[in-house]
Amino acid sequence: MANQPNYQTGLIFRFLFKREVVKLLVWIVPIVAMTVTIALAFNGLYETQEERQALAETMENPAMKALVGQGYGLDNYTDGAMLAHQMLLMTAVVVAIMSMLLIVRLTRADEEDGQLEMLRALPMGRLAQTNAALFVLVITNIVLMLITAVSLTALGLDSIDWAGSLLYGSVLGTTGLFFGAITLLAAQLSDNTRGTMMLGYLVLGLSYMIRSIGDSGNELLSWFSPLGILLGSEVYVNNYWWPILVIVLLAIIIIALALYLQQIRDVGAGLLPQRSGRKAASPMLQSQIGLALRLLRTSLIAWIIGMMLIGISYGSVLGDLEAFLGESEALMEIIGASGDMSITEQFISVLLKIMAIFSTIPALVVFVRLKGEEKKGRLEHLLAKPVSRKKMLGTYLGLSFLTSIVMMLAGIIALAGIGVTVMDVDISFNTLVEAQLVYLPAVWILIGFATALYGWCYKWSGFIWLYLLFSFLTVYLGDLLDLPSFILGLSPYYHIPELPTDQLSWVVMVVATGMALLLSLLGFLGFQRRDIET
Amino acid sequence: MKVLEVKQLTKTFGKVQALDGVDLAVNKGEVYGFIGPNGAGKSTTIRILLGLLKPTSGFARLFGKDAWEDAVAIHKRIAYVPGDVNLWPNLTGGEVIDLFLKMRGVRVDQSRKARLMEQFDFDPTKKCRTYSKGNRQKVALIAAFAADADLYILDEPTSGLDPLMERVFQQCVYEAKKKGSSVLLSSHILSEVERLCDRVAIIRQGEIIESGSLASLRHLTRIQLTIATKEVVPDLDSQPGVHDFKIENQHYVFQVDADQLDEMVRYVSQYGVVNLESAPPTLEDLFMRHYQGSTSGGGGQ
Ligand SMILES: Nc1ncnc2c1ncn2[C@@H]1O[C@H](COP(=O)(O)OP(=O)(O)OP(=O)(O)O)[C@@H](O)[C@H]1O
Ligand SMILES: [Mg+2]
Numbered sequence: 001m002a003n004q005p006n007y008q009t010g011l012i013f014r015f016l017f018k019r020e021v022v023k024l025l026v027w028i029v030p031i032v033a034m035t036v037t038i039a040l041a042f043n044g045l046y047e048t049q050e051e052r053q054a055l056a057e058t059m060e061n062p063a064m065k066a067l068v069g070q071g072y073g074l075d076n077y078t079d080g081a082m083l084a085h086q087m088l089l090m091t092a093v094v095v096a097i098m099s100m101l102l103i104v105r106l107t108r109a110d111e112e113d114g115q116l117e118m119l120r121a122l123p124m125g126r127l128a129q130t131n132a133a134l135f136v137l138v139i140t141n142i143v144l145m146l147i148t149a150v151s152l153t154a155l156g157l158d159s160i161d162w163a164g165s166l167l168y169g170s171v172l173g174t175t176g177l178f179f180g181a182i183t184l185l186a187a188q189l190s191d192n193t194r195g196t197m198m199l200g201y202l203v204l205g206l207s208y209m210i211r212s213i214g215d216s217g218n219e220l221l222s223w224f225s226p227l228g229i230l231l232g233s234e235v236y237v238n239n240y241w242w243p244i245l246v247i248v249l250l251a252i253i254i255i256a257l258a259l260y261l262q263q264i265r266d267v268g269a270g271l272l273p274q275r276s277g278r279k280a281a282s283p284m285l286q287s288q289i290g291l292a293l294r295l296l297r298t299s300l301i302a303w304i305i306g307m308m309l310i311g312i313s314y315g316s317v318l319g320d321l322e323a324f325l326g327e328s329e330a331l332m333e334i335i336g337a338s339g340d341m342s343i344t345e346q347f348i349s350v351l352l353k354i355m356a357i358f359s360t361i362p363a364l365v366v367f368v369r370l371k372g373e374e375k376k377g378r379l380e381h382l383l384a385k386p387v388s389r390k391k392m393l394g395t396y397l398g399l400s401f402l403t404s405i406v407m408m409l410a411g412i413i414a415l416a417g418i419g420v421t422v423m424d425v426d427i428s429f430n431t432l433v434e435a436q437l438v439y440l441p442a443v444w445i446l447i448g449f450a451t452a453l454y455g456w457c458y459k460w461s462g463f464i465w466l467y468l469l470f471s472f473l474t475v476y477l478g479d480l481l482d483l484p485s486f487i488l489g490l491s492p493y494y495h496i497p498e499l500p501t502d503q504l505s506w507v508v509m510v511v512a513t514g515m516a517l518l519l520s521l522l523g524f525l526g527f528q529r530r531d532i533e534t
Numbered sequence: 535m536k537v538l539e540v541k542q543l544t545k546t547f548g549k550v551q552a553l554d555g556v557d558l559a560v561n562k563g564e565v566y567g568f569i570g571p572n573g574a575g576k577s578t579t580i581r582i583l584l585g586l587l588k589p590t591s592g593f594a595r596l597f598g599k600d601a602w603e604d605a606v607a608i609h610k611r612i613a614y615v616p617g618d619v620n621l622w623p624n625l626t627g628g629e630v631i632d633l634f635l636k637m638r639g640v641r642v643d644q645s646r647k648a649r650l651m652e653q654f655d656f657d658p659t660k661k662c663r664t665y666s667k668g669n670r671q672k673v674a675l676i677a678a679f680a681a682d683a684d685l686y687i688l689d690e691p692t693s694g695l696d697p698l699m700e701r702v703f704q705q706c707v708y709e710a711k712k713k714g715s716s717v718l719l720s721s722h723i724l725s726e727v728e729r730l731c732d733r734v735a736i737i738r739q740g741e742i743i744e745s746g747s748l749a750s751l752r753h754l755t756r757i758q759l760t761i762a763t764k765e766v767v768p769d770l771d772s773q774p775g776v777h778d779f780k781i782e783n784q785h786y787v788f789q790v791d792a793d794q795l796d797e798m799v800r801y802v803s804q805y806g807v808v809n810l811e812s813a814p815p816t817l818e819d820l821f822m823r824h825y826q827g828s829t830s831g832g833g834g835q
Binding site: 004007008011015019113114115117118119120121122123124125126264265266267268269273 | 547548581584585586587588605606607609610612614616618619620621622624633634636637638639674687
């Protein structure tokens with residue numbers, strides 16, 4: 001009788017489930033819809049075996065492996081293998097993020113905001129909320145797994161059979177379970193939502209990176225990443241189930257550890273030690289910029305390190321790419337006589353575009369923080385003091401622009417630094433840096449867009465993330481799917497000249513920067529006249 | 535019979551010593567006041583009682599059960615109202631009240647719930663996001679008082695209530711007491727504590743520095759006297775136990791230590807007392823003396 005840690009789990013589960021079900025559908029439906037659409041598109045676009053074999057050749061490319069994972073089943077390339085290569089890893093990362101956000105919302109966020117204290121004072125077991133959150137996580141991922149498997153099978157494509165599709169769905173669901181478990185553990189360590197998410201993203205980022213370096217070079221390394229292990233299931237070709245088993249077991253161990261920690265710790269506390277803060281505000285903190293910087297310090301540092309790591313892992317791929325292009329003269333002939341230089345450059349330009357999109361994320365994170373401050377009611381305090389709205393918005397906007405430059409530099413310096421040492425083509429450090437920095441105006445357009453949304457339709461300002469995701473997808477899938485240029489053109493990154501090959505066009509730069517400024521200005525106008533939300 | 539018993543309780547957060555050997559005991563049917571300055575350790579003690587924090591040493595027992603180990607069993611018999619009520623922005627107040635009551639697993643008297651909502655002038659159909667501080671407080675109060683509990687643990691339950699609502703709250707506590715429930719009430723509103731509580735404990739810097747019935751605590755303090763006499767009383771201001779001495783409109787106005795009162799009255803009566811008014815010390819006087827640290831003598835006005 002004593003100490004019933006699971007008491008009332010059922011009731012809490014129903015409560016949480018009702019709260020989350022709509023949000024979860026908003027994630028699951030697009031994920032499945034995208035998977036199905038892409039499978040159909042591949043089937044339509046690559047009809048003959050030759051067309052598919054040509055695509056199989058690109059899977060030998062280390063840059064490609066770094067991006068999407070190792071190729072398999074390339075001798076007889078099927079729609080299924082193609083789908084798994086191009087989509088599985090990326091979708092798994094999305095499912096991981098969905099699961100991480102889910103767990104944080106249901107555990108640490110409620111604890112940080114104080115609702116858990118109210119609940120735990122009621123007759124409720126110490127683990128009830130955590131158990132319930134885990135049930136929601138498991139059900140969500142099982143539903144995702146089944147819907148994915150059934151929808152893919154229902155397409156009736158030869159190579160996309162039930163056995164493969166069930167495994168495809170299971171890889172997605174297992175990824176969700178694993179990263180949900182990691183986040184639950186992180187929620188025991190950190191005493192706040194932001195720290196928990198940061199730990200979670202750190203593990204996800206490292207998993208991706210280790211796999212990326214492993215897949216493009218030292219294959220042994222990939223087995224040290226949960227993502228690498230899961231891709232080892234070779235969906236639609238060999239259909240190995242053991243990776244699922246391994247990761248599920250790991251997840252269970254992590255969950256057990258998290259539950260144990262949950263049971264012995266204080267409500268509201270984290271297990272990582274807290275430093276005590278300063279007694280008085282440093283002169284830095286007393287300015288607007290200083291305050292904003294202080295609030296963002298940890299995540300900015302984390303992002304700079306993250307960008308450099310991405311830069312390093314992509315930079316090291318460039319060397320493998322060289323070696324690969326040297327070896328496979330056959331491939332050169334297939335692709336055409338345009339010379340190895342242009343192929344390297346072609347891959348470099350894809351990598352640079354992806355890096356540009358990555359560095360947009362922290363810039364937007366900085367800006368979106370303003371919305372977070374407003375939502376938590378802290379903006380009120382500041383605006384009640386003699387701080388004008390213009391200055392407030394200007395501070396965050398300025399920081400956001402600055403962040404975009406710093407992040408892009410951090411990434412490209414790492415990439416180019418490693419790249420030029422491992423590559424022996426004459427592509428200079430400066431050329432690479434220049435080729436990257438031309439993407440800044442595109443990033444700024446997104447920041448401007450975010451400002452305009454924030455100023456005019458506060459409720460919809462999260463839309464900016466969808467726009468960024470869309471831009472990413474056009475880069476990632478644009479060529480594969482042969483998307484028409486009017487769709488590609490909706491992404492600002494599309495219009496930026498790809499430098500070593502294309503000419504630098506000042507007109508594009510100026511127009512893009514102008515647009516970004518115009519959008520920002522629009523945001524200011526809106527922010528001046530709307531209510532502050534609480 | 536003791537409903538709640540705390541012995542030598544300590545709690546440290548890293549290097550911060552929040553509690554340093556707290557002793558408390560609440561009897562059945564008693565309303566117990568728990569007062570002390572900001573950061574003294576009231577909420578920390580209460581969180582330990584609720585099994586939300588694990589004590590560093592010492593023990594906390596409710597109904598003879600351990601606060602940490604038997605939290606679930608204990609919580610079936612208590613109701614808690616915190617000072618800061620945080621709710622789910624997307625649920626209505628009515629939904630939250632029902633959730634809390636359902637979790638408590640008690641039989642809810644619907645008419646009593648409805649009556650409370652009416653008395654507190656509370657609209658249960660609005661989303662929690664839109665409630666003011668006082669209205670969020672009402673959600674917790676209604677969920678607590680809509681069903682009987684053996685022990686009510688209230689941590690500044692009226693911060694944010696207007697005086698009218700404050701009175702409704704006091705009525706709720708009276709009724710609970712009448713039914714034989716016990717109450718632990720932490721509050722900064724001393725008039726409220728004075729009106730409701732049978733016994734009081736004062737905590738400062740994690741230590742209980744005074745506890746007992748209000749009457750016995752008053753005994754420890756000073757009484758305000760205003761006296762007029764026929765003849766001049768010599769050396770009145772240097773008599774033992776006299777503080778804050780002044781003369782206003784030919785009246786002597788001063789405070790006297792409670793244990794010196796007898797001596798004092800004997801002394802002045804020799805000079806022909808024509809008027810004597812005495813005011814009992816308020817809890818506030820008592821409190822001020824303790825809050826202001828070890829400064830004794832001149833009191834703290
Ligand atoms: N999680 C924590 N980490 C570190 N210190 C804490 C923590 N919780 C409380 N404290 C410290 O413990 C002491 C007691 O705090 P507590 O909240 O119990 O005070 P209180 O008496 O309720 O004050 P108030 O009247 O302001 O509500 C304070 O010094 C506080 O700073
Ligand atoms: Mg308190």
